[in-house]
Amino acid sequence: DGKLLFAIRLEKPLWDERWSFDGVPVVQRDRLYVALRRVEAGGVQMHVACFDLRGRFLWRSGLLASAESMTQANRNEITCNLLSLRDDRVYLNSNLGAVACVDAVDGSTLWIARYPRQEIAADQYGRVTKHFLRDLNPVLISGRQAIVAPADSNTIFALDSHTGDVLWVTDAGVAEDAVHLLGVSHNRLIVSGDRLYWIDIRTGKLFASFPAAGDGELRGYGRGLLVNQEILWPTHDELYLFDAGTAKMTQQPKNLAAAGAQGGNLLLVNQTLLVASADRLYAFNVNGLPVNDD
DSSP: OOOOOOOOOOOTTTOOTTEEEOSOOEEETTEEEEEEEEEETTEEEEEEEEEETTOOEEEEOOOOEEEOOTTTTOSOOOOOOOEEEETTEEEEEOSSSEEEEEETTTOOEEEEEEOOOOOOOOOTTSOOOGGGGOOSOOOEEETTEEEEOOTTOSSOEEEETTTOOEEEEOOTTTTTTOOEEEEEETTEEEEESSSEEEEETTTOOEEEEESOTTOOSOOBOSOOEEETTEEEEEBSSEEEEEETTTOOBOSOOEETGGGTOOOOEEEEETTEEEEEOSSOEEEEOTTSOBOOOO
C-alpha cells in the first residue's frame, strides 16, 4: 500500500556528517547491504555496511579503499557505487584504485585487489577519455571470475572471485570507451560504449568489435541488453541485434527513428522491450512494433 516501512539515517553516535550512502542497496534474504563513503581532508574512504530489513545496523566493514577522488575531492562530487552479491560474498568496485570482497555474514574483509589508477585529464577541447564516464559499474560475477571495469582505469580485468588474484587484463586501449558490462555468453564478455565488444574471458583478448575501427559515424546510445544468446545494441536512431557467440548480426537493424523513437537504455519486461531515452520512455512488442499508449 506504499507505506514507509523503515528509514535508515546515518546519525550520531555511530555516524557523523562525513559519512554518506554511496549507491542503491542490495538485498539478500533478511539483510540489506550498501556502500558507504567517508570524506576526509585528504580524500575518500569506502566501506560496506549491513542492516536488517527493519533498518537495524548490523555491521560495518573495515576500510576497503582510500584515495583521492577523480575530482581531487574538492568538489561536490556525486557518485553511485553499486555492490554485487554471490555466495555470501559482497563485492565492491570502489573506482578508487581498489576492488574488495567482504563476508556477507560478518563484514570481515576477504581480499582487496589494487590496480593502477589513471589520472583524469582533458584534451584541448575539454574532453576526457571515455572510461572516466563509467558509472553504475558494479563487479560482474561470472563463474569464478569477478570482472571489473573501473572508471579510473583504461582497462577491463578479471579477478579470482575467491582470492582476488588477477586472471587477465585487457590490452591497453582495448575497449577504452566501454562503459557497460552487459554480461557473459559463450565465453565472451560483452561490453559496450561507443562500440560493441566481445572479449574472450579465458584470455582477456579481443574477439570482435562493431562497428569497424575508424567508423566514427555509428556510435552506441544507451545501455544495451544481453538476452539468452542475443545482444540488443542501441544507437541514436537504430537497434542492432547480434549473436552473442559469433558476433554476427542476426537481422537488419530496427529503425527506431521511423517509429518516432530514439535509442537509450534497454530493459526487457514480460516480452516488452523498454527503451529509456534522454527524455522519454518507449515500449516495443516482440515484433519490434511500438506498444499503444492504451
